[in-house]
Structures are given as C-alpha cells and as structure tokens.
Amino acid sequence: MCLLLAACSNGSESNAKPDNKEGDKAGNTSAVSAPGTFPIVEEKVTLKVLAALRPDVEDYRTNEFTKWLEERTNVHLEWETVPESNMKEKLNLTLASGDYPDIFMNMGITDAQLEIYGNQGVFLPLEDLIEEHAVNTQNIFAEQEHLKPAITSNDGHIYTMPDINECYHCYYSGKLWIYKPWLDKLGLEMPTTTDEFYEVLKAFKTQDPNGNGIADEIPLSGSPKGWNSSVEGFLMNAFVYYDFINGDTTRRLFLNNGAVDAAFMSEQYREGLRYMKNLFDEGLINAEAFVQDGDQLKQLGANGDVVILGAAPNGSPIPISDNERWKDYVVVPPLKGPSGTQYVNAQNRKGNVNGRFVVSATSKHPEIAVRLADAFYDREVQMFSLFGIEGEDWRKAEGGEKGLEGNPATFVRLKKTSEVANHSWNQANPTNRTVDFRIGEAINDPVNNVEYILHASTKSYEPFRNETVMVPPLIFNEAQSSELLGLQKTINDYVDNMLVQFIMGDANLEAGWDGYLNELSNMNIKRYLEIMQEAYDIRYKK
Structure with a gap:
C-alpha cells in the first residue's frame, strides 16, 4: 500500500473543503x-x-x-x-x-x-x-x-x-495451472488434496514425463512478481486462509470470529511452511520460484521444444508460456489440506x-x-474506450452467437488488445462492466479463447469462497496511515524473508519459530493488528 502523507497546504484555511454544491x-x-x-x-x-x-x-x-x-x-x-x-x-x-x-x-x-x-x-x-x-x-x-x-x-x-x-475470473485469480499431457502420460488423476499433489509432483520429478531421458523436469515453480503467481499464495490456503491477492492492506490477514488476525503467526501457517519445505527439500519446487520475475517464469514454460515445467500459479495460463503450449495447462481446483482446510484466495471487493x-x-x-x-x-x-473501433476491432454479435454462459452474445472482439494499437484506452477510464456485460462477449472458438477458459476454470474455485474469514476493504484515517507506513512494510518484508528462509532451510522452522514470533512482537505486530481492527470496526461492525 502506498500511503502518501505529504502536506499539501501551509495553513488551515487552505484545508477547508470547497462547498461543492x-x-x-x-x-x-x-x-x-x-x-x-x-x-x-x-x-x-x-x-x-x-x-x-x-x-x-x-x-x-x-x-x-x-x-x-x-x-x-x-x-x-x-x-x-x-x-x-x-x-x-x-x-x-x-x-x-x-x-x-x-x-x-x-x-x-x-x-x-x-x-x-x-x-x-x-x-x-x-x-x-x-x-x-x-x-x-x-x-x-x-x-x-x-x-x-x-x-x-x-x-x-x-x-x-x-x-x-x-470480472468473475479475476475474483479468483489465485489459481494453479498444471500441464495436463504429463498427467495423461503418467496415468495420473487431477490432484484434490495436498498429499495427492505431492505424489503428482514426485511423479513429474522421477518418471521423465517429457520423455527426453534427462532429469530436467521442474515439477512446480512460480514468481513473487507476477499476477498472483507466488507458490505460497495458492498452497497456503490448504492450511489457513491466506489473503495474497488484495494488496498490502489485508495481506495475509483473516477474520477469526470477527477479530482481524495474522495468518503468518498461526500454527496452521507453520504447518503450511512444513509442507512447502518438504516439497523444496525433495526438489519439487525450484529455488527460483521465490525470486524470479514473470518473464523468467514464462521462459521455463515456453522452454524450446521440450516441456520442463509441470505446474505454476498465475491468474491466467498465458503468462506461464508465451507459445501455444499455454492451452495445455489446466486449472487445479483448491486443494484440501491434511486438516480438511480448503480455502480459495478471493478478491474482497464486489x-x-x-x-x-x-x-x-x-x-x-x-x-x-x-x-x-x-x-x-x-x-x-x-x-x-475498451475495444477500439467498431467494425474494425470489434462488432455487434449476430443472431445465434453465444456468450460465456451460453447466453445470447452482444459483441464480438475481432482483435486482441495488443493488436488494437492506439485505438482504445484499454481500461484506463472508469467503466460499467457488469456480469451481464462481460458474459455478453461471443465465444466462437472456446478452445482458443482465454476469456472462456478463465471463466470456465473459475467454476471450480467459487464454491470455496468463505466471506466469514475474508477481511473486507479497509480505509484508514491520516493518523492510522501514518502509523502503518512504517509498521506494514517492516512486518511484510520480514515475513517475506522468513518464509523463504524457513522453506529453504536457512532458518530452522522448529527451533526458530519462537524467535520468529518474538521478532514480530518486537516489530509491534500487536499495534499493527489493533489498527486493522479499528478500521474494520468503524466500517463494518454494527
């Protein structure tokens, strides 16, 4: 969150709000x-x-x-x-x-x-x-x-x-995609639990699914810098509700019976770290997953003529591979953890x-x-404003053309956004893209239409949305923002760093856990959560 607190006036008189009537x-x-x-x-x-x-x-x-x-x-x-x-x-x-x-x-x-x-x-x-x-x-x-x-x-x-x-698929953009031809070749079912996912990744690692006789497969990778492409953002929701798509304001926070709580201090989070550490120790997650950017992740997915990437998180399969291979990556539904936890990381806005x-x-x-x-x-x-020139970049739908839900379509896009060049503003301005508007896009080629693929894949995510644990959007006053400015970055940076250290073994997850919690206490995590609770209570507690 970028909280900008620069003074914008030299006296109280200029701070008076104009009478906008x-x-x-x-x-x-x-x-x-x-x-x-x-x-x-x-x-x-x-x-x-x-x-x-x-x-x-x-x-x-x-x-x-x-x-x-x-x-x-x-x-x-x-x-x-x-x-x-x-x-x-x-x-x-x-x-x-x-x-x-x-x-x-x-x-x-x-x-x-x-x-x-x-x-x-x-x-x-x-x-x-x-x-x-x-x-x-x-x-x-x-x-x-x-x-x-x-x-x-x-x-x-x-x-x-x-x-x-x-945007239906954007609401649930913390998705995981897996290379289906490898599942088919090895006779594997789509994983539904963390244990099953481990077995699938292990098979990708040991059974040469790309068939080149070289142990070059990377079962799971990701990026902390892409569109919800962090490995922990998807996996941790099988252990505790883990908000990783709504920005810094509610990052890794959840509601615990109406109280704002920190997922990253819970025993469930620690159990999720154990799971990911085990994947890393067995070579099922590569170290680059925690440091590489989106372009580097895409290079793995688009690797020459030989597929080497088994699975990766992202809001869309396209950033995983910039060639036609993206169509072979299919969505993995939210996994159920060892305690039965099965959350989906969802947007908290409507x-x-x-x-x-x-x-x-x-x-x-x-x-x-x-x-x-x-x-x-x-x-x-x-x-x-969205699509460019009518008749050149898009057209009105004709009778019989169907939209995303099989409904009568209202428009057809003739070009990709990247092909429209300088004809539109590409979402720079406010719009009114309701559900009815979005599902009105004609889907004449479902196999190649990413909007259709994303919409259909989201159907397996929506049932696991749980409003009772989701912290809704919070608004802070100037005093709260000033306090958060230092607290939030310090805490988030420390948690980011320790997550990687625990998973890679540079910090001991068992012997070092109490020290981790103590350091968070020293960073005034108590006051951080108090501010979040205050903002929540003002806006949502009746």
Missing part, C-alpha cells in the same frame, strides 16, 4: 448540457488530466478514442502521462506540489489516499455533482445497491467515480475499483469533469 458553478463560463446528452458543452473547454499510460496504448493524445471522445463531448483533454510503473512516485510528487490537474485518472489512488486528501481539501467531494449532473452514475447506484456505500469514504463523502468490473477517476478541488470545471466520467458508462462510449 456551488463549486460546480465557480469559475465556469461554459453552459453544461442536460445530463446524459452530447455534446457536454457548446463552447469547447479544456481539462488537464494526469494519467498513467496503459499497456498497448501508444499515446492518449493521438489515440483514436481520444479524438472521437473530444469531438463527441466538445471537451479537450490536455495530457500529462506517466508509465504505470512510475505512477505512485509521480502521484506522490504531484500531491506534494500543490499544482494539481483537473482529473487524476488511472493513477492507482488508494482508499486511504481518497480519505486523507479528501479531508485535506485536495480531492473534491463528488456526491452533489453526481446527483445534479451524472444520470448514468445514478442509474448504476440504483441497479447496484452495494456500490454507493463501497465508494463512500468514512467521512461520508464520495471522492471517486465508480469503476465497475465484475467488482468495484476505487480511485480510477478523481477530480481535483482546484478544478474550475468540476461539473464538466463529472459529466465526462459519467459519459464513460454510456454503452457506445464504453465499447470504444
């Missing part, structure tokens, strides 16, 4: 059209946008969707862009500078930052502007009753436009992403910024 009129010389209509303004208005550049988008300035949007809305966008890899640093610098754009878009603004900088008067409260100008947003609130509370900060204000992506589109309190045209965001939920606008 009148704020949309201040400084505005352009008449705004009726909500939901185009153009948004008759006289062209320029809005400054700070945005992280999405993959496969060459330049927002020359982008085909940008050109079309500006013509349709009569709103000119003046861009300042930054690579996504540098967006946190750029956001920090901008917030500290006092010189803000009209709009922050796709800058990774967290719930905590919305709360902190909203209270400081940097981000504009949007609820009144939404009520007056954003008819599409109001309709979304009416259709999805959970959404408005989910984007409302603890102070009662809304500082972000909603971004809805009810498809909403906060912080995608935020308006600065210094904007002279906040009502136009909100109208622009509201326009993104229009079906025609949304399709162009």
Whole structure:
C-alpha cells in the first residue's frame, strides 16, 4: 500500500473543503448540457488530466478514442502521462506540489489516499455533482445497491467515480495451472488434496514425463512478481486462509470470529511452511520460484521444444508460456489440506475499483469533469474506450452467437488488445462492466479463447469462497496511515524473508519459530493488528 502523507497546504484555511454544491458553478463560463446528452458543452473547454499510460496504448493524445471522445463531448483533454510503473512516485510528487490537474485518472489512488486528501481539501467531494449532473452514475447506484456505500469514504463523502468490473475470473485469480499431457502420460488423476499433489509432483520429478531421458523436469515453480503467481499464495490456503491477492492492506490477514488476525503467526501457517519445505527439500519446487520475475517464469514454460515445467500459479495460463503450449495447462481446483482446510484466495471487493477517476478541488470545471466520467458508462462510449473501433476491432454479435454462459452474445472482439494499437484506452477510464456485460462477449472458438477458459476454470474455485474469514476493504484515517507506513512494510518484508528462509532451510522452522514470533512482537505486530481492527470496526461492525 502506498500511503502518501505529504502536506499539501501551509495553513488551515487552505484545508477547508470547497462547498461543492456551488463549486460546480465557480469559475465556469461554459453552459453544461442536460445530463446524459452530447455534446457536454457548446463552447469547447479544456481539462488537464494526469494519467498513467496503459499497456498497448501508444499515446492518449493521438489515440483514436481520444479524438472521437473530444469531438463527441466538445471537451479537450490536455495530457500529462506517466508509465504505470512510475505512477505512485509521480502521484506522490504531484500531491506534494500543490499544482494539481483537473482529473487524476488511472493513477492507482488508494482508499486511504481518497480519505486523507479528501479531508485535506485536495480531492473534491463528488456526491452533489453526481446527483445534479451524472444520470448514468445514478442509474448504476440504483441497479447496484452495494456500490454507493463501497465508494463512500468514512467521512461520508464520495471522492471517486465508480469503476465497475465484475470480472468473475479475476475474483479468483489465485489459481494453479498444471500441464495436463504429463498427467495423461503418467496415468495420473487431477490432484484434490495436498498429499495427492505431492505424489503428482514426485511423479513429474522421477518418471521423465517429457520423455527426453534427462532429469530436467521442474515439477512446480512460480514468481513473487507476477499476477498472483507466488507458490505460497495458492498452497497456503490448504492450511489457513491466506489473503495474497488484495494488496498490502489485508495481506495475509483473516477474520477469526470477527477479530482481524495474522495468518503468518498461526500454527496452521507453520504447518503450511512444513509442507512447502518438504516439497523444496525433495526438489519439487525450484529455488527460483521465490525470486524470479514473470518473464523468467514464462521462459521455463515456453522452454524450446521440450516441456520442463509441470505446474505454476498465475491468474491466467498465458503468462506461464508465451507459445501455444499455454492451452495445455489446466486449472487445479483448491486443494484440501491434511486438516480438511480448503480455502480459495478471493478478491474482497464486489467488482468495484476505487480511485480510477478523481477530480481535483482546484478544478474550475468540476461539473464538466463529472459529466465526462459519467459519459464513460454510456454503452457506445464504453465499447470504444475498451475495444477500439467498431467494425474494425470489434462488432455487434449476430443472431445465434453465444456468450460465456451460453447466453445470447452482444459483441464480438475481432482483435486482441495488443493488436488494437492506439485505438482504445484499454481500461484506463472508469467503466460499467457488469456480469451481464462481460458474459455478453461471443465465444466462437472456446478452445482458443482465454476469456472462456478463465471463466470456465473459475467454476471450480467459487464454491470455496468463505466471506466469514475474508477481511473486507479497509480505509484508514491520516493518523492510522501514518502509523502503518512504517509498521506494514517492516512486518511484510520480514515475513517475506522468513518464509523463504524457513522453506529453504536457512532458518530452522522448529527451533526458530519462537524467535520468529518474538521478532514480530518486537516489530509491534500487536499495534499493527489493533489498527486493522479499528478500521474494520468503524466500517463494518454494527
């Protein structure tokens, strides 16, 4: 979690929140059209946008969707862009500078930052502007009753436009994929327990499934730097609920009868470490699984003409191998541990992403910024922003074409995202991708359609979602954030380091366990969990 606490003012007066009931009129010389209509303004208005550049988008300035949007809305966008890899640093610098754009878009603004900088008067409260100008947003609130509370900060204000992506397979992206031809060749069934998985990996190691007469098979690998591709992120859920996909805020935390607890201090976690240590000791996990990046993992999966990788975790099989081999990796359902534990690592949100589109309190045209965001939920606008030019990059579905659930399809993608080049914004802006929208994609070639494969594979994960142990999204005030800034990184870095040391044998899991717990105590793990509990109680305890 990036908690940015830089002071943004020199006096208390500048921290006062603008009265946004009148704020949309201040400084505005352009008449705004009726909500939901185009153009948004008759006289062209320029809005400054700070945005992280999405993959496969060459330049927002020359982008085909940008050109079309500006013509349709009569709103000119003046861009300042930054690579996504540098967006946190750029956001920090901008917030500290006092010189803000009209709009922050796709800058990774967290719930905590919305709360902190909203209270400081940097981000504009949007609820009144939404009520007056954003008819599409109001309709979304009416259709999805959970959404408005989910984007409302603890102070009662809304500082972000909603971004809805009810991505079924993303909810359960902590998946494991296994090379099915090896299972078939060795006459093995899909493993369902940790013991069965051990036997499968042992067979991959000892029975030469690639048939080259060389003991070069790597039964299991992973990466701590990919899309939920850490080995422990999948395996540990057979021992204790282990949150590894919801970011640092709730990382490795779980609810224990309503109390926020640390999985990494439990005996169940220790038992999971024993299991993984045994896999490592027998050569069933390679050492690189704990240090390599995603590209290095992909190189193992795509290794020449000889398959050497048996299984690996990831949100999708494609990052495991960049050739056609990815189609032969099939999903392993959540494993049952020796005590019957069988959790799935799942997203704790219901498809909403906060912080995608935020308006600065210094904007002279906040009502136009909100109208622009509201326009993104229009079906025609949304399709162009996501997929590019109709008839070239996507088309409307024809009669008889079926979607992900066998339902009538509504659209067909004609090109991959990487082939659309500079035609779309590729998810940089807020959208309203409901379940109905997503399953409307036509699946005319299921064998080669990764969206279909991911959707179908998730069916075996959903039954093991357990809301009673999942810590929901937490929002921290400025004082809590300041305390967490040091605690969280220190604790997470130490747990990361000790996990690898315990598994590889550089630290003794039996003799060194008490020392590990004592060190966590010295790092003030008690206060860390107290802060988490305080944030949980404020938002969720009735």
